[in-house]
Amino acid sequence: MSAPLLIDTVGAATFAKCNSENQPLFRVNAGVSCEEALEQASLLMDCINKLTLMGGMDDKNGALVWAAHYLGEQVKAVIDDVADGLQRAQAGDV
Template sequence: MNNVTTGAVTFANYQLFRVNPGISSEHALNQASMLMACVNKLTLLGETEEDATLVWAAHFLGEMAKAIIDDVNLGGSCACADRQAV
């Protein structure tokens, strides 16, 4: 996979944080996977320890991971459209 991120996607409905453009899709998806591993641990800990702070942290990390995945998909869609136009 040689696509790159587009930098078009933000997370949590805010313009403050955005996926950076030009990152390889492979690297971006690896980072999203690591974020989701953290989400899994935080949600488990948040539930067992009844700590809402951990659950909210997991929520925002999940939003970040989703933004990365959405941006990678957008980059792939753009690459496919470019190939079809040729």
Template structure:
């Protein structure tokens, strides 16, 4: 689905890098638990889709943090 270039998930300006990365780490922990559950369970559909969408959230957070760090470096 095209959102017209507007990111669905992003880091809000003013949120410190450490907090954003801690949130990404917590989401990755949930993803790891879901994928382990999916690998050992016969009913993997729900866990797999949950992990997929949470993975997209983590990627968005990390991409946003990286972009902010590069902007800060370029303006220094």
């Protein structure tokens, strides 16, 4: 049996665009194990699900919706970066 591949994030995905040039404020750190990064993404998605449920029941609290939006942006960046790491591993760049 072959050893499992140890694949890390590459640090390419960004999130939280700001200013008139849509410059990203944050970046996923390179070198984090993809397994741990996906675990973090799952935890963030759980928070998003709870926030959107609460926000859907309370039309007066837009802060919940915005919090879910920003957390969703973070999750997307983590998953995109994991996908980049997997693609590089498949191409033999690891």
